[in-house]
Structures are given as structure tokens and as C-alpha cells.
Amino acid sequence: MIKVTGLAKTYIKRHLWTKRLIPALRGIDFQVENNTIYGLLGLNGQGKTTTIKIIVGLCRADAGSVEIFGRRQSFYRADLASLRKVSYLPELPYFPRHLTARELLDYYGAVFFMSRSEISRRRDEVLETVEMRQYQEMKMGEMSKGMMQRIGIAQALFNQPDLLLLDEPMTGLDPLGLKMVRDIMLELRDRGKTILFSSHILSEAEKVCDRVGIIHRGALLKEINDVKKLKTQKLEEEFIKAVS
Amino acid sequence: MRILNLAYMFFRQQLRHRVQVVVVVFAAMIILAAMIFSSLAWEHEGELVVDLGLSGMDFLAFMVVIFSLVFFMYEELEMKSAVLILSKPLRRHEYLFGHYLGTLMTVAFNLVFMLVILSVALAFLGAYLQPIDLFAFLYIFYKAVLVASLAFLFASFSSSVPLAVILTVFLQLLGHFSFHLHALGRQITNIPLRLFLDGLYFVLPNYYWLDVRDRAGLPGFEFSFGYFLTSSAYVICYAAIILYLAIMLFRRKEF
Ligand SMILES: Nc1ncnc2c1ncn2[C@@H]1O[C@H](COP(=O)(O)OP(=O)(O)O)[C@@H](O)[C@H]1O
Ligand SMILES: [Mg+2]
DSSP states (O other): OEEEEEEEEEEEEEETTEEEEEEEEEEEEEEEOTTOEEEEEOOTTSSHHHHHHHHHTSSOOSEEEEEETTEEOOSSSOOHHHHTTEEEEOSSOOOOTTSBHHHHHHHHHHHTTOOHHHHHHHHHHHHHHTTOGGGTTSBGGGOOHHHHHHHHHHHHHTTOOSEEEEESTTTTOOHHHHHHHHHHHHHHHHTTOEEEEEESOHHHHHHHOSEEEEEETTEEEEEESOGGGSOTTHHHHHHHHHHO | OHHHHHHHHHHHHHHTSTHHHHHHHHHHHHHHHHHHHHHHOSSOHHHHHHHHHHHHHHHHHHHHHHHHHHHIIIIIIISOTHHHHHTSSOOHHHHHHHHHHHHHHHHHHHHHHHHHHHHHHHHHHTOOOOHHHHHHHHHHHHHHHHHHHHHHHHHHHOSOHHHHHHHHHHHHHHHHHHHHHHHHHHTOOOHHHHHHHHHHHHHSOOOGGGOHHHHTTSTTOOOOHHHHHHHHHHHHHHHHHHHHHHHHHHTTOOO
């Protein structure tokens, strides 16, 4: 489903005439199999977000390649055919403040080559899924962080994607929201979808992942294949062993 | 179709912004000032009001472009609401062009609003707009078409909002002088300097060509259909080239 090979990225921070190099990824390889939930785990600032942004085409890799659905992705010429079946939830999503939730989803829906009736049907469905139907007339700028995260998930479900890329989907949610996200992820997996998500909340990852990769200082330190077979708390032990 | 939808959404967001109130107040002030002014004049009061109204609109159109630029750079690029739409099956050029069109929609909306107010004010004075005034109105929009393309070029090129605003203001000012720079160049014997001035003249937007109302009274100038066509073609070509450059830069942008 996703094949990442030798991905490397160094950010260049320019300030007037000075230039600072910030290495973010140092050659990462991993594969996400069809119909699985893959957790990219790591501490803050280790390269999770960068990896996901490169996969979805928002950032350019210095080296390496990304394949989605067996198709090679390129930064300069986005592969629209793949993107139609992919969705992305940024960490800390920020939405246009002056649009209501309903307008926002209609706006995103229009990008997907959907008919108007299809768009409004899908919009109602996804709002229902994230339990935000009653807030559809609320402006995005007036929403709490948890509500925004729910709308973020709603937009990620909009196009009925086969592959979901979720960057820290669990942050900012209350216990009910957490359970909702977990249930949505598991249900999607049961319906044959594939999910790549990043997190530093090990206890949550443990509950949903089929497979995890531990990313540290821009390198993939370790992959654990059968997360389900680990005993409770074992993931935390494995994680600490890997990064220390 | 998708581009138009993008444009409409950007337009809608800007209309909901508090700044829009300023436009209404500004319009009211211009009209009020015009009325007071005209009560002091003995003749040609209608013309005076039109002059004032059109200058006000010219300024307003520019302010709307600047506001769109700031809004776009801040909301979409700095706060990164762009990532949500750019990760969907949409090309970068569709995104940028959609927002450019949205900006022009906002400008057009505000200009038409002002024009209606102006016509009402004129009706009270028993005057009405001449055909050349309507063309002048269209050319105010043309200027916005040019400067908005430059604004999007600077937004793609710089990630600093103040820098992009300053560059846009600077080019807007130079656009009014570019023709005079050219005339100055004709009188200069220093070859490199002259080439430099000619180069500037070529690169800068040329607002002198668009200033049909003020020039209409001058000898040797006649506003004809041919002139209208050539100047329209100029505006479209200039904006298209600048937008092409903006898109080339925007395609390289990382989020
Ligand atoms: N836009 C950016 N400019 C410069 N450095 C960045 C940028 N984004 C991320 N980085 C740096 O790259 C590294 C990896 O960041 P990131 O991928 O966001 O990590 P994570 O998502 O795992 O927290 C960090 O050191 C971070 O400071
Ligand atoms: Mg991150």
C-alpha cells in the first residue's frame, strides 16, 4: 500500500545571510501492508510529521522515494489519481476561520469531483460519524480544539479513502473523543482500509496498531510486527529499550 | 469549475471579515466628502463628485488587494490551512489561481458596491455617469487585476507578510511612474542608466495606459475601441505572465 524507501530530508532555515541545516530524516525505509493499521511512534521532533508530509506531497524529500498503491509519487507533479483515494489529517489542523463546518466540508468536497448531491450526502454522513451534526452551522473560528480535531477527522473520511494518513489523531481529544477515534480506526480497518498514523501516546497505539515503527532522530530504529501479541505495557518497554 | 468553487470560497471568507465594515464606512465617507465638496463648488459639481468617487474607488481597490494578500498569506500559508486542501487531488496552480480569482471577485464586489453608491449620490445632484466614467471604472478594476497578480507573486516568493506587502505597495507606486521613467530615459545619454530605465519600464505595470479618464482631455489622445482592445490585451498578458511566475514559485513551496 505504502512503500517508503531511503527517505531523507534536511530542513534549511535561512535567516538573512545565515543558513542553518536541520536534519529531520536520515534514510527511512518501511512498508505499510494493505488493510493494516501502522503506527509511527516517536518522541517529539523525531521526524514523524515530516515523513507523513512527504508521503502526501506537502514536503519535498532530498532523497528516497514514496510509492502509494504501487504508484511512484512526485513532489512537483502530484498524482491526483492516488490522492483521490488518500486522506490526510495534519497535526494541529487549522481551518479557515470564517467558514462554518458545513461550508468547509462542502468546500473540500468540491475538490473531489463529486456531484452536489453526493457532497451533501457525504457531508451529513461524516458529520454524523464524528458526532458533530448539531454544530454544522458553527464557524470554525469558534470551535474548541477537540471539536476542530473532530472536523479534521470528518474531512479525512469525506472521500471514503482507502488510505488514511493521520498525524497525531489522538491529541487534544477528551476520553470520549479518544474512544471515538479508536473505534473509527478499527472499523475502517475492518472494512479493508489502511491507516498510517503517528503518535507518542503508546497506550493508545497499543490498542489499535497491527504494526508499529519506532522513529528516533530521523531513523527507523525498530519495527514490531505483531503488536496484538504483545502483553499489556510491553510496547512501552520495547519503546524505551529502542530509544535509550 | 473546481477553481471557481475555490475562488468563491475565498471571496466568501473575505466578505465575512471585519475589514469589510471598513469598506462600507470608507464608501460612506467618500460620498459624504463628495457631497460637502460639491456644495462648495459653483459649477461642474457632478464632475467633481465623480472625480472624488473614482479616486476613492481606485484607492479602495488597492486596499482590498492588500487585504486579500495579508489574509491569504496569514490564514492559508502561515497558519497552514492550505495543507488541508493541497493534500487533496488539487494542483498547486489550481489552488493559487482560485485564490487569485477570489481576490478579484472581492475587488469587483466592492467596486460595484461603490459605483452604486456613487450613482445614487450623483442622482441627488441631478448628474449622471458618462461613458468615459464607466470605462474609468473598468480600468480601476484592470489596475487591481495587475497589482493582484504581483501580490500573489510576492506571496509565493516570500514567506514574510510585511515584505510581500511592502513590495506590492512599492510596485503599485512605481506603476504610476513607469511611463514617466520611460520618458525620462529618452532624455538620458548615459547608456546603462537608460537601459535600466527602459528595463524597468518593461517590467513594471504601466498604469499610465490605464488612466483613460484623466488623459481623455489631453490633446493627442483619443479613447477608441482599438485602444480599449489593446489595453485590455495588455492587462491580460501582463497578469498572465506574472501569475505564471507566481505558480512556478508556488509549486516549489513546502509546508
Ligand atoms: N518547517 C520546518 N523548518 C525547520 N525545521 C523543521 C521544520 N519542520 C520540522 N523541523 C525539524 O525537523 C525535525 C523533525 O520534526 P517533525 O517531523 O515535526 O517531528 P515529529 O512530528 O516527530 O515531532 C525536528 O527537529 C524539527 O525541529
Ligand atoms: Mg509531529
